[in-house]
Amino acid sequence: MIIKTKKIQLDKNEYIKMAMLHTLKKQWWVALIFLAICCGGFLTPGYLGWWIGGAVVALILYVLFWMIQFAGLTQMEQGQLLFEKLFYEITSQQILIKMNERQGMPMKWEQVQEIIKSEDAYELWVSKAQLIHLPFKAFKGEREFSFMESAIFDRKFDKKGKNKWVLKQAS
Structure with a gap:
């Protein structure tokens, strides 16, 4: 999906x-x-x-x-991408960050260190200063939330509380 x-x-x-x-x-x-x-x-x-x-x-x-x-x-010029108008295509393999239909950048789920679900958004923390902020209003429906949490977050991340996931450590 x-x-x-x-x-x-x-x-x-x-x-x-x-x-x-x-x-x-x-x-x-x-x-x-x-x-x-x-x-x-x-x-x-x-x-x-x-x-x-x-x-x-x-x-x-x-x-x-x-x-x-x-x-x-x-x-900084390097940080401007965080504050552009972007849309995302999310699959179980990666997050595709897109500026328009032709320009985009893939990000593997392994790069995301921590996910926090706040009252109105998902915060995907890549590093101490870099995050992907996905407000709930950007999604189409409840089906997408359940897919993200069950098929992606719960499989690729360790659950640390009700609304927090951290990257699973390779064993």
């Missing part, structure tokens, strides 16, 4: 928000370091403000670093 989507375009601000949330969820340990530094202030009386201030500054710099990375990708 071939699933053909409607033409869709990823908004740059939406991309930055999704990429930031994805990165913060993946790097949850940063919050632990922040808390540990704040707790260090309680061990050194008289310097509590410095410890907490330093932890807050470090956390702000960390978040700012990633926001600059993702915002920079939206401005």
Whole structure:
């Protein structure tokens, strides 16, 4: 079965928000370091403000670093393909990313590292900064969702929760 989507375009601000949330969820340990530094202030009386201030500054710099990375990708020529009007032809072998009927680029399912089903879309994460965002409104019907989840996602990916799949590791 071939699933053909409607033409869709990823908004740059939406991309930055999704990429930031994805990165913060993946790097949850940063919050632990922040808390540990704040707790260090309680061990050194008289310097509590410095410890907490330093932890807050470090956390702000960390978040700012990633926001600059993702915002920079939206401005680079190499990243412009993510934000073009595209449509997709999805089969169990590959995802064909098409700009028009003649121009397209195949992507094997093995390149997709993680799939997250949100309330209104599938997010196919290829890398930390590259994703394919497939809103549900781009599909024609429920039959296509069930094919994607049962024939593709469940066979090629390990299910990690109700709405998340990760690439199966070769054994």
